[in-house]
Amino acid sequence: MILEHSRITAIQGDIITVPATGITYGELATVKSRGRTSLAQVIRLRGDGVSLQVFAGAKGVATGDQVRFLGHPMQVAFGDALLGRIFNGSGDPIDKGSELMALPRIDIGGPSVNPIMRVIPRGFIETRVPMVDVFNPLVESQKLPIFAAAGEPYNDLLARIGMRANADIVILGGIGLKYDEYLKFRIAFEQAGVLSRTIMFIHTASDPVVERLLVPDMCLAVAEQFGVRGKRVLVLLTDMTAFADAMKEIAISMDMVPSNLGYPGSLYSDLASRYEKAVDFEGSGSITILAVTTMPGDDVTHPVPDNTGYITEGQFYLRKGVIEPFGSLSRLKQLVIGKVTREDHGYIMNSMVRLFAKSREVEQKLAMGFDKTADDDRYLHYAKLFYDRFMDLKVDIGLNDALDLGWKTLSECFRADEVGIKQEFVDKYWPKGH
């Protein structure tokens, strides 16, 4: 049943209110204004007043505009024909390809997976970035954000991991993406020859703000359908802070009580319902999510990175162009370290970071003008080797080679009894002659 109404009683921000009955919560509608038609979604029912968020923004909406209720929630086309295609934030193609009218449409923002239908992730994804592979390995079905301040090369890192990762399908969701960044992604994927396994939903910075809200849901709904069909899907989202800001805008327009810096109290649940779509389906495919979260003011306690950190299974900090060893964390790494990867992996990892932490302390001490001891020299040397051999993002090395390099680096700087590693591994791996 399609219902039409043509009396808008309130316009506030991008929210419009129309008197209507028989409308279901979450339903989709179209708003026809001068020269354009926009999608809108029901976000509040109150008596016979229906409030909708207009995805293309309420600018230019007239009180006499026509609102058509479509009788179903937001949907997106699904099928293999999506591969290699590029869509905008409303799900319409923006490449030169054909319309996808023939494809079946699926609801977005569906219910969560029954927790008992999940399996423990076991797949190690080698990225050949040692700060990832050695210290915080990526695990299939993991959800990991990349925390970065503005100006860090996060999209480059995202693209790089996206290209190398061993996935069947890569879905890129651009939220408030700068147009040149979008082009950079497209060119990178094209050159790597992975465009044909890629689907892009791109909302650029100049598109209407509310449309941002749809991008993660569309990416993940499509990913879910490929996932249950046995595909291993990698979803790349950039940038989730822009997504959260759109939610804030809607919440404020709705007169909701803000909880922290204007964000709605439901921020955690809203982010979690997206990130939790990452899953390893028992006996079928999987969804892995890598999402950029820019930190306003480089402040990790800002509500968006803070809530994200609690939801995701770890995080990478990108600072000064390198992945920080402190704070960066892959919570699922224990599932693969020493089990899927080499037995000494865990010991090397812990020992190297512990010693690097000490090196940092030494650096601070010296920066304050204290005398250098012979011990300090060794730590400084270690810090330099660590940076050159592991932290530099240009380093391209496989995991086992990186582990060997780790033993070598330790032995060049320390005695075996200083590194705090179980004797049996020291006996086995400590380079001879040190």
Added chain:
Amino acid sequence: MDNLSGGHVVGVTGPLATIEVKKGQEVLQNEVAFVVCQGVPLKSEIIRVRGNLVDMQVFESTTGLKVGDEVQFSGELLSATLGPGILGNIYDGLQNPLAKLENNQGFFLKRGQYLNSLDEEKVWEFTPEVSKGTKVKGGHYLGKVPEGIFDHHILVPLTFLGTWEVVDIKPVGSYRITDQIAVLRNDDGREETVTMKQQWPVKIPLRTYEERLLPNRQLLTQCRLIDIFYPLAEGGTACIPGPFGAGKTVLQQIISRYAQADIVIIVACGERAGEVVETIREFPELEDPRTGKSLMDRTVIICNTSSMPVAAREASIYTGVTLGEYFRQIGLKVLLLADSTSRWAQALREASARMEEIPGEEAFPAYLESRIAAVYERAGLVRLYNDTTGSLTVIGTVSPAGGNFEEPVTQNTLKVVGAFYGLSRTRSDQRRYPAIDPLISWSLYLNLMGDSLNKQRNEEWVTLVREAQDLLFKGSEIHQMMLVVGEEGISVDDLVLYLKSEIVDAVCLQQDAFDVVERATSEERQVSDFLLIMDMVHHPFTFKGKEEAREQMTHMQNLFFQLKYCPFQGDEYQRYRKEIETILGKE
């Protein structure tokens, strides 16, 4: 449900539905209602009544709901189902068994499914414990059935007030939980039939016991930092706040596995599904070292993860506590782990915001404090009617925004708990796990249990622990000083003190959760190793200079370090121990 009262929907925003009822109709606060959405009844709970407008939180997605949809009231409060068969289950926040739900496309939760919490077909071997004519009260034992490793006592329904006489009791035999096992009559001559299953409203504390006792017995977690430095008492409460990535989850998992409790209830409240999955998949395979049976046999999981409906998240903690109280009533030692109470508080906040209540600090509702206190106060060590004891210990994790402990949920929790395990980012960055910061943590139970600890562990135990705590503080002060004046600015004695504190930290506080030997330390080993460490602390080392001190103490630390990875009392253990004792001159 046809003849029950009801109303119809007049407004929807997120999980909050406003309904209108007929003027003068009776409405019960916290009553369960069902709103019929496209033919599917969705469970809801009444949370506010204003005139003939009633606000309900819907425990499911409200997509598809419309104004005018019918609402039916159940006349009952939100309740948990209690009886044999709870153990080993994985429930959602409303006590639906997740394994029995039908899934869309085989994976996705489908709304509107409400199943029996307990298996009603299973038969249990019942043995009566009372005879006809016995006078009983709610919470007394009528009989027992074996379940797993213990006897599950069948209780006189907890909702029964006053004294009842047993009119009929079934003999030894096999019964299902829905079968009548007794008939009771009260003073007014009213007769009621009793089955093995019963209901209890989750938001009301269960108080069917003689008295609450002072929690003065230790609950062993096998985590050294907790057991030795900041011990937890049976029937006590503790909170674990920490920024993300500081190891809350791993710590919880370790406690849930190795704590010496009869029953462990894990409430995964608004956290990652992945965390629960590890528990769900691994527990059935893991052996409970005390019983030799599967760890799942002593575990109940209540799982309302972050992407599941937010209103049911609020209910999940109450469901968990109610199950805990029930097992305590049976005379068991119950441990409840709630992860995380912050998500639960956020669920309260979301509901409060949608009801447009005046917000308190950080937009949390003003009643946050009393709600938190009410949950923790349901823990306790109690003396039951038959003079045995039962206990419910509650450990809640808190996820403070920005890792800042000044926020309302942490602060309000600290007011009501007996132990505080504060996780610190600094320690986790240094990979010092568990990242409980010994300098800010505390436990009121170390004093409270002092006598029993001294008796059980060592006559000087509490004194030694205090001394070790003190050493850590001093060590930290010296370390701070070294950062300012450098190593050359402090005396050799101070350096040695600092190095000693580092050894205590490295080999006693830090515990490797992923090593077979290290992950759990028995009480016997805790005592033995700690006393050895304290011998080292007391030993008057004399060094010529700082160089030598560093070298010798590093050697000492390495010996202790190797020792802690060796199986207790094994050959290697003895060898390292001997080496340490030789240095300390204690052969």
